[in-house]
Amino acid sequence: MASGDHKDRIYNFSAGPSMLPLSVLETAAAEMTNYRGSGMSVMEMSHRSRTYLAIFDEVKSSLRSALNVPDTHEILFMQGGATFQFSAAPLNLIGESGEADYAVTGSFAAVAAKEARKYGRINIAASSEDRDFSYIPAQDALKLSENARYFYYCANNTIYGTEWKYVPETAGVPIVCDMSSNILSKPVDVSKYGVIFAGVQKNMAPAGMAVVIVDKSLAGRELPYTPKIMGYKTAIEKDSMDNTPPCYTIYMLGLVLKWLETQGGVAGMERKKAAKAKLLYDALDSSRLFTGRAEKQARSDMNITFGTNDPKLDEKFVREAAGRGLANLAGHRSAGGMRASVYNAMPEEGVLALTGFMRDFEAENIKYK
Numbered sequence: 026m027a028s029g030d031h032k033d034r035i036y037n038f039s040a041g042p043s044m045l046p047l048s049v050l051e052t053a054a055a056e057m058t059n060y061r062g063s064g065m066s067v068m069e070m071s072h073r074s075r076t077y078l079a080i081f082d083e084v085k086s087s088l089r090s091a092l093n094v095p096d097t098h099e100i101l102f103m104q105g106g107a108t109f110q111f112s113a114a115p116l117n118l119i120g121e122s123g124e125a126d127y128a129v130t131g132s133f134a135a136v137a138a139k140e141a142r143k144y145g146r147i148n149i150a151a152s153s154e155d156r157d158f159s160y161i162p163a164q165d166a167l168k169l170s171e172n173a174r175y176f177y178y179c180a181n182n183t184i185y186g187t188e189w190k191y192v193p194e195t196a197g198v199p200i201v202c203d204m205s206s207n208i209l210s211k212p213v214d215v216s217k218y219g220v221i222f223a224g225v226q227k228n229m230a231p232a233g234m235a236v237v238i239v240d241k242s243l244a245g246r247e248l249p250y251t252p253k254i255m256g257y258k259t260a261i262e263k264d265s266m267d268n269t270p271p272c273y274t275i276y277m278l279g280l281v282l283k284w285l286e287t288q289g290g291v292a293g294m295e296r297k298k299a300a301k302a303k304l305l306y307d308a309l310d311s312s313r314l315f316t317g318r319a320e321k322q323a324r325s326d327m328n329i330t331f332g333t334n335d336p337k338l339d340e341k342f343v344r345e346a347a348g349r350g351l352a353n354l355a356g357h358r359s360a361g362g363m364r365a366s367v368y369n370a371m372p373e374e375g376v377l378a379l380t381g382f383m384r385d386f387e388a389e390n391i392k393y394k
């Protein structure tokens with residue numbers, strides 16, 4: 026069981042949906058049946074009501090200030106999670122018989138490229154599949170094509186545990202970036218991006234929505250058959266309310282953003298996540314039993330992937346860790362091994378509990394190797 030502040034909760038290392046800050050859950054619980062004297066839950070409110078619109082506007086402005094989003098970009102809340110955006114990107118940006126460049130550094134980027142191929146010619150600008158997605162290609166390895174309408178990459182590869190440490194240079198071609206698993210973990214220069222999108226279920230809110238930050242000058246390029254509900258233009262014009270938005274998820278995002286402010290914003294998060302990731306990577310680097318999966322210079326600070334090179338021992342580790350209140354440490358079913366997802370809401374104590382358990386497990390099991 027987790028200690029201190031975390032009461033009877035366990036440390037949940039799930040890749041998403043994942044931990045939310047306890048204080049956020051407690052505020053949500055306190056406001057659950059009667060939101061600030063309104064006599065109803067936020068779940069029950071009309072999205073057009075004055076009370077709800079006040080929540081909605083505050084969430085947008087908190088997010089704008091947290092990520093320092095410039096006026097050139099609009100913040101959208103779209104349903105369908107990040108996967109919906111795999112289709113939305115080409116349908117909004119590729120144009121008639123268009124082309125786009127994709128960097129494939131993991132499964133989600135591969136799925137996005139496959140989806141985009143339905144709508145145009147997709148060039149693989151780079152891939153790290155040759156070494157099992159364990160690295161991130163360097164800038165000079167990116168093969169950019171002349172006619173690409175956009176360049177697509179996934180900033181943090183949740184399954185393989187790698188993270189881009191640079192923003193690609195694309196000579197003016199708009200960048201579309203999936204930041205599902207590292208948004209709000211560090212400052213980002215939003216002005217460098219055409220579109221940033223992120224499923225909210227890791228660092229932001231309960232599942233069911235994506236935050237999309239789009240350069241307004243890119244709206245209106247959708248294909249004639251692009252569903253209206255998928256259009257950036259529609260969402261901008263209707264302020265994400267062409268239909269009923271995921272009201273409660275947006276409210277929860279607002280609570281998370283308030284909590285984020287108390288943690289020093291994204292700059293505070295960057296310091297904390299670097300410290301947490303260092304604890305885990307130092308533990309891996311000094312271990313004789315565990316090895317990290319990602320190449321060192323590409324290591325993600327959010328998803329730390331590792332293993333013992335023995336599937337049976339990996340299984341034992343995951344099982345025994347769960348017995349100690351360290352839950353959901355199994356790697357993705359396609360990657361095997363272990364994965365510790367240490368998103369913003371994971372306290373450092375959780376990581377210390379994990380590294381402590383890794384040491385104990387190693388002492389007990391190294392002899393069997």
Ligand SMILES: Cc1ncc(COP(=O)(O)O)c(C=O)c1O
Nearest residue numbers: 106107108133183203205206224
């Ligand atoms: C990087 C990345 N992109 C996309 C997705 C898919 O997100 P969703 O389930 O919200 O569609 C995930 C889910 O884990 C992810 O980690």
